Amino acid sequence: MDFGLGRVRPIEIDKEMKNSYIDYAMSVIVMRALPDVRDGFKPVHRRILYAMHEAGMAANKPYKKSARIVGEVLGKYHPHGDQSVYSSIVRMAQDFSTRYLLVDGHGNFGSVDGDSAAAMRYTEVRMSKISEYMLADIEKDVVKFTPNYDESLQEPEVLPARIPNLLVNGSSGIAVGMATNIPPHNLSEVVDGIVALIDNPEAELPELMQHIKGPDFPTGAMILGNEGIHEAYATGRGVVKIRAKAQIERMSNGKERILVTEIPYQVNKSRLIEGIAHLVNEKIIEGITDLRDESDRQGMRIIIELKRDANANVILNQLYKHTKMQDSFGIIMLALVDGKPEVLNLKQVLVHYINHQRDILVKRSTYELNKAKDRAHILEGLRIALKNIDNVIKIIRSSSDTDAAKTGLSEALSISDKQIQAILEMRLQRLVGLEQEKIDNEYKQILETINYLESLLHSDEKIMQVVKEDLLEVKKKFGDARKTIITIDNSQIPVEDLIAVEDIVITITHNGYIKRLPTDTYKNQKRGGRGVTGMGTKEEDFVEHLFITTTHHNILVFTNRGRMYQIKGYEIPEASRTAKGTAIVNLLQFEPQEKINTVISVEGFTADKMLFMATNMGTVKKCRLTDFGNTRKGGLNAISLLENEELISVKLTDGNSNIIMATKLGLSIHFSEQDVRVMGRTARGVRGLALKKNDSVVAMDVVRDDSYILTITEEGLGKRTLISEYRAQTRGGKGIINIKINERTGVVAGVRIVREDDELIVISSEGIVIRTDVNAISIVGRSAQGVKVMRLDDGDKVVALATVNKKIIEE
Incomplete structure (x- = not known):
C-alpha cells in the first residue's frame, strides 16, 4: 500500500480514539470544570478577576459595561464563548448564588425566581472589595504566570487568594467522568478553623468542626442534622438536608x-x-x-x-x-491538587490552603527583600556621594560626557554602576541638610526591613504567624454572622413524635363530617344536658360517633364495602364546638358509594385484641388486630364480600366476648365469639346467623352485663329488653324472636346495646331527627312491640339511629 512517501502515517483507530479522548477529558478537567484547591477558582473565574484587575476595574473605581470585560476575557484569556464568560460573571454577582460576592454588579443580574440577567450591554460591573484580596500582591511575583492560549500574553496559574475561596464560596462543576459540588461556608468560621489548624497541626476533624460548623448558604434556610456534614468533612463526600x-x-x-x-x-x-x-x-x-x-x-x-x-x-x-421546601445537597469535595483531581476531606482542604498561603508569603517576602536590598544599595551610594559631595561635583563638572563622569565616579568612590546612575540622576535639592537626613532615616528603615524579612524567611513559625494575622484581618473586615441554621434532623422522626399526647374528642356525623375538639369543650357544659348540643350540624345531620381518644391513637374507620382506613388522632383537623367539621372524604380515600358504619380507636395493634365483623347476609369473621397494623393510604380490605353484601358492624373484643346479632324481620341470635375461629384478613368468614328469605342482619354488638338490647322499628316503635332474656346459642342457627313485627311496627330499623345513661338519636327518611334519653324507653319482653319513640308523617320511615354515652363527656 502506498502511504504517500511517508507523508501518510497508518494508525490504529482504537488507540487514536483512546488517546484523543483522554486528552479531551484532561483538558476539561484541568482547564474548565474543576477548581484549584489553592484559590478555589476554575480558570474562567480566575481569568475574569485577573482581566478586571488588569483593566483597572477596582472596587473604588466607576462601574464599566459587562460587555467590555467579557470582550477582554475572550480576547486575551478564555476563547470559549461570550455566554460562558458572562454567565460566570452574573453568578459571581448574585447574592443568592454566591456567599461572598466576587463581582459588584450594577443592573439586572437575575433573581431567585429564575429570571435571567439582562444582556451584557445593559449591565455594569467592577471588582468587589473581597476580590481585591484575592489578587493582593499579584504584582510581587507571588504566583507563576503561564502563556495564554495564543502565547501573546501571560496569565496567572493561580491567584494569591488571601480569602479561602474554595470553602467560602464553594464550587460546582461537571467534568468528564467526575463532578465537584462544594458548598459555601461562613468566612469567620473557616478562618477560625484555619487558625486552629495553624496553632495545632495535629488537630483532627472533631476539633476543626468546633469552628467550622457546616455549610453556610447565601439563601439561609436550615440544615438538618450533623451526620451528612461529618461524613462529607471526613471523607470528602456526603449529603446534607436543607429545609426552608x-x-x-x-x-x-x-x-x-x-x-x-x-x-x-x-x-x-x-x-x-x-x-x-x-x-x-x-x-x-x-x-x-x-x-x-x-x-x-x-x-x-x-x-x-x-x-x-x-x-x-x-x-x-x-x-x-x-x-x-426540603432539598438535599450532595457534597463532593473534588479539586485540582498539583493539576490532578482529588477528593479531599476538610483537613486536607485547609492544609493545602495553608501551604499555598505560606508559599505566597515566602515569595512576597523574598520579592520585598530583594527590592529592599536594591533600595539599600542605592541609598548607600547616595550617602557616599553626599559625604564626598565636593569631589562628586568636581568630577561631574570636569567630565566631557556621561561615560567620562561614570568612569571618574567609579574610580574616586569605588561604587557600582547602579549607584553611579542614581548619583547622576540625583536632584540638587537632595543636597540640603534636611534631604540628607531623610536619606539617612530611609536607609535605617530599609535596614530594619531587611533584617525583619530575613528573620521572617528563616523562621517557619514567624511565617505562619503572619499568615494568621493576614487571615484574622480578612475576618475582621469581611466576616459576618452565619445565615444557615444547623438544627436537629427531625425529617426521619414521625410527625406524632413532634406532637404532644393530649386527650381529644372525635365526632363523626351521619353525613360524614369529622372533627377533633379538646376534651374541655364538653367538660365545661352542664351536666345532664344533651351531650351533643350545639354541634353545628345541619338539621338532617346528627353526630353518629362520639368518643374520647388521644392525639396519638389510631382511628380505624370501617365502611359498608368491607374496607378499613386508618388515621391518627392528630391528623383530624381541630375545629370549634359549633363548626361542622371536615368531610371525611377529604382525609381518607373512600371509594364511590362507601359509607362509614364503625369507628374504633386503638392505641396500638396488640396481639391480645380481636376485630369481630358481621355482614348484612349473616356472615361473621374474627381477625387479630395485628393484621391491620400496616394500612395503606388508600385503605385495605377487611373482609371479602359477595355482590349486594355489606359490612354492617365491627367490634373490638378480647376474643372471649358474647355476640348478639339482630335482623330486620325481628330475629336475633346470641352466641360466644369463641365459636368463630381466628381467620386471616382476606378470609370470607363463616355463617353467624341463618337468615330467612328476604331477611337481613341490621345490627351486631358485644353483649355487656349492665346493658339492654334497644330495638327501633321503621314505624318509630321502640323498646328495651334485658340481656338475660336472650339465651346463648351456637352460631349459625336461625335464632330466636327479638321483636314481633307487623304492619303497625314495620321492619326493624336498628338494634343497639345500650346502658341507662345513653342518649338515643333517631333520624327518618324525611330528615327529621329526635333525641331522647334511653332510660325514657320502656323495658319489655322479647315478644313485645314496644312504645312510640318517634311520631312520623305518612310515608316517612325511620332509617337510622345512633347512641351516645353521656358519661363519656363528663369523665
Whole structure:
C-alpha cells in the first residue's frame, strides 16, 4: 500500500480514539470544570478577576459595561464563548448564588425566581472589595504566570487568594467522568478553623468542626442534622438536608397560615410556588386556601393560608415531603491538587490552603527583600556621594560626557554602576541638610526591613504567624454572622413524635363530617344536658360517633364495602364546638358509594385484641388486630364480600366476648365469639346467623352485663329488653324472636346495646331527627312491640339511629 512517501502515517483507530479522548477529558478537567484547591477558582473565574484587575476595574473605581470585560476575557484569556464568560460573571454577582460576592454588579443580574440577567450591554460591573484580596500582591511575583492560549500574553496559574475561596464560596462543576459540588461556608468560621489548624497541626476533624460548623448558604434556610456534614468533612463526600425556614402564624380571623422566609440553596422560588399550587390542585395536599408571594426588597415572604380546620403542622410536613421546601445537597469535595483531581476531606482542604498561603508569603517576602536590598544599595551610594559631595561635583563638572563622569565616579568612590546612575540622576535639592537626613532615616528603615524579612524567611513559625494575622484581618473586615441554621434532623422522626399526647374528642356525623375538639369543650357544659348540643350540624345531620381518644391513637374507620382506613388522632383537623367539621372524604380515600358504619380507636395493634365483623347476609369473621397494623393510604380490605353484601358492624373484643346479632324481620341470635375461629384478613368468614328469605342482619354488638338490647322499628316503635332474656346459642342457627313485627311496627330499623345513661338519636327518611334519653324507653319482653319513640308523617320511615354515652363527656 502506498502511504504517500511517508507523508501518510497508518494508525490504529482504537488507540487514536483512546488517546484523543483522554486528552479531551484532561483538558476539561484541568482547564474548565474543576477548581484549584489553592484559590478555589476554575480558570474562567480566575481569568475574569485577573482581566478586571488588569483593566483597572477596582472596587473604588466607576462601574464599566459587562460587555467590555467579557470582550477582554475572550480576547486575551478564555476563547470559549461570550455566554460562558458572562454567565460566570452574573453568578459571581448574585447574592443568592454566591456567599461572598466576587463581582459588584450594577443592573439586572437575575433573581431567585429564575429570571435571567439582562444582556451584557445593559449591565455594569467592577471588582468587589473581597476580590481585591484575592489578587493582593499579584504584582510581587507571588504566583507563576503561564502563556495564554495564543502565547501573546501571560496569565496567572493561580491567584494569591488571601480569602479561602474554595470553602467560602464553594464550587460546582461537571467534568468528564467526575463532578465537584462544594458548598459555601461562613468566612469567620473557616478562618477560625484555619487558625486552629495553624496553632495545632495535629488537630483532627472533631476539633476543626468546633469552628467550622457546616455549610453556610447565601439563601439561609436550615440544615438538618450533623451526620451528612461529618461524613462529607471526613471523607470528602456526603449529603446534607436543607429545609426552608417557615413558621406558623395565627391570623386575625382565627385561621392559621404558614410563612416561608428562606428557601434551600439553588431552589427556584417561582417553581417552588408552582409546585405547591400543583399539589393543591391535584388534592395531594389538602387544607390550603390561598398561596401568594409577598417577597420584596426587604426579604422573602411566601404566604400559605390554611383552612380553619386544617392541621398546620401536618400540612407543613407534607410541604417538606412533596416540594423543594426540603432539598438535599450532595457534597463532593473534588479539586485540582498539583493539576490532578482529588477528593479531599476538610483537613486536607485547609492544609493545602495553608501551604499555598505560606508559599505566597515566602515569595512576597523574598520579592520585598530583594527590592529592599536594591533600595539599600542605592541609598548607600547616595550617602557616599553626599559625604564626598565636593569631589562628586568636581568630577561631574570636569567630565566631557556621561561615560567620562561614570568612569571618574567609579574610580574616586569605588561604587557600582547602579549607584553611579542614581548619583547622576540625583536632584540638587537632595543636597540640603534636611534631604540628607531623610536619606539617612530611609536607609535605617530599609535596614530594619531587611533584617525583619530575613528573620521572617528563616523562621517557619514567624511565617505562619503572619499568615494568621493576614487571615484574622480578612475576618475582621469581611466576616459576618452565619445565615444557615444547623438544627436537629427531625425529617426521619414521625410527625406524632413532634406532637404532644393530649386527650381529644372525635365526632363523626351521619353525613360524614369529622372533627377533633379538646376534651374541655364538653367538660365545661352542664351536666345532664344533651351531650351533643350545639354541634353545628345541619338539621338532617346528627353526630353518629362520639368518643374520647388521644392525639396519638389510631382511628380505624370501617365502611359498608368491607374496607378499613386508618388515621391518627392528630391528623383530624381541630375545629370549634359549633363548626361542622371536615368531610371525611377529604382525609381518607373512600371509594364511590362507601359509607362509614364503625369507628374504633386503638392505641396500638396488640396481639391480645380481636376485630369481630358481621355482614348484612349473616356472615361473621374474627381477625387479630395485628393484621391491620400496616394500612395503606388508600385503605385495605377487611373482609371479602359477595355482590349486594355489606359490612354492617365491627367490634373490638378480647376474643372471649358474647355476640348478639339482630335482623330486620325481628330475629336475633346470641352466641360466644369463641365459636368463630381466628381467620386471616382476606378470609370470607363463616355463617353467624341463618337468615330467612328476604331477611337481613341490621345490627351486631358485644353483649355487656349492665346493658339492654334497644330495638327501633321503621314505624318509630321502640323498646328495651334485658340481656338475660336472650339465651346463648351456637352460631349459625336461625335464632330466636327479638321483636314481633307487623304492619303497625314495620321492619326493624336498628338494634343497639345500650346502658341507662345513653342518649338515643333517631333520624327518618324525611330528615327529621329526635333525641331522647334511653332510660325514657320502656323495658319489655322479647315478644313485645314496644312504645312510640318517634311520631312520623305518612310515608316517612325511620332509617337510622345512633347512641351516645353521656358519661363519656363528663369523665
